Amino acid sequence: MTGLREPLNATYPSGLRRSSGGYLALKRIMDAAVAGIALVVLCPWMLLVALAVYWKLGRPVFFRQVRPGLDEKPFTLYKFRTMTNDRGPDGKLLPDHLRVGRFGRFLRSWSLDELPQLWNVLVGDMSLVGPRPLPVRYLTRYTPRQRSRHSVKPGITGWAQVNGRNDLGWEARFRRDLWYVEHASFWLDLKILLLTLAKVALRSGVRPDVGANEEEYWGPAGPPANGPKAYPVEENEYQTLAIGGRT
Numbered sequence: 001m002t003g004l005r006e007p008l009n010a011t012y013p014s015g016l017r018r019s020s021g022g023y024l025a026l027k028r029i030m031d032a033a034v035a036g037i038a039l040v041v042l043c044p045w046m047l048l049v050a051l052a053v054y055w056k057l058g059r060p061v062f063f064r065q066v067r068p069g070l071d072e073k074p075f076t077l078y079k080f081r082t083m084t085n086d087r088g089p090d091g092k093l094l095p096d097h098l099r100v101g102r103f104g105r106f107l108r109s110w111s112l113d114e115l116p117q118l119w120n121v122l123v124g125d126m127s128l129v130g131p132r133p134l135p136v137r138y139l140t141r142y143t144p145r146q147r148s149r150h151s152v153k154p155g156i157t158g159w160a161q162v163n164g165r166n167d168l169g170w171e172a173r174f175r176r177d178l179w180y181v182e183h184a185s186f187w188l189d190l191k192i193l194l195l196t197l198a199k200v201a202l203r204s205g206v207r208p209d210v211g212a213n214e215e216e217y218w219g220p221a222g223p224p225a226n227g228p229k230a231y232p233v234e235e236n237e238y239q240t241l242a243i244g245g246r247t
Contacts, residue, residue: 026186031128035121046115049080049107056103057081062116065233067133070153075125077133078116082107083233093232111200117156129189130155131177134217137231141219149177152184159188162195170217 039046053061062078069075082104086094093099100108107113120126126133133154139147160168160176168176180188215223216230 023184023186027127027129027189028124030186030189031121031124034128035118039118039122042115042118049112049115052103053080053107056101057084063113066136067154068136068139068150069125069133070150072139072147072150074136075120077126078119080107080113080116082113096230096232099232114156121156125153127153127155129158129180129192131158131180132161138217138219141217141221143220145178146174149174149181152181157192157196159192162192162199 050061061081063081063083065077066074067077083096083099084101086099088094104113117126121128130153131149142149158177159180160173163176164172218224
């Protein structure tokens with residue numbers, strides 16, 4: 001699979017730009033401060049969630065998967081598990097919608113599964129605000145303009161999440177991601193964070209099973225004629241792709 005470890009080219013399509021150094025420095029300070037404080041304050045609640053995941057789903061408590069970050073450089077994303085590891089008679093993982101139960105849907109509906117990503121923000125792999133990090137296998141499916149969503153750090157929340165969230169189709173999400181890249185500012189980040197808190201509290205636009213039921217993003221070429229509509233989520237996808245596995 002090509003482009004797996006290659007950084008995004010320094011030349012961006014028309015309208016996309018690198019953010020100013022002052023904004024990026026201020027953004028990093030806010031990210032580290034908010035993530036650090038949140039991890040301390042939420043630590044007891046995260047421990048309770050971890051114990052609940054262990055009780056309901058067993059080990060491992062955390063879901064870890066390599067995702068493309070800034071300039072498409074890979075990093076390990078952390079989440080609380082929401083799915084079982086059940087497999088069919090052929091040894092392959094069952095489809096996602098068969099592995100997300102009532103407990104997993106509860107975690108997703110309140111965004112509790114996303115809390116470990118505060119660590120990703122603290123260490124600098126992610127930001128509080130930015131386009132959501134998507135699977136590595138999508139890299140070769142993007143148009144050149146869509147790949148420019150990686151010209152900023154991925155985020156826990158973003159412009160797409162506060163403007164439709166899970167109800168958006170892929171093209172609409174990417175349009176909002178690119179709008180954010182083009183208009184990113186400290187005040188826009190604050191606005192997105194406040195809107196996110198309101199939407200989580202009101203559970204607005206949340207469909208906790210959408211990730212388990214929706215089709216993958218296949219790009220302009222569309223899905224393969226005889227292949228599955230979506231691959232099951234698995235932790236070792238990056239290693240599978242890196243050694244010439246499925247694309």
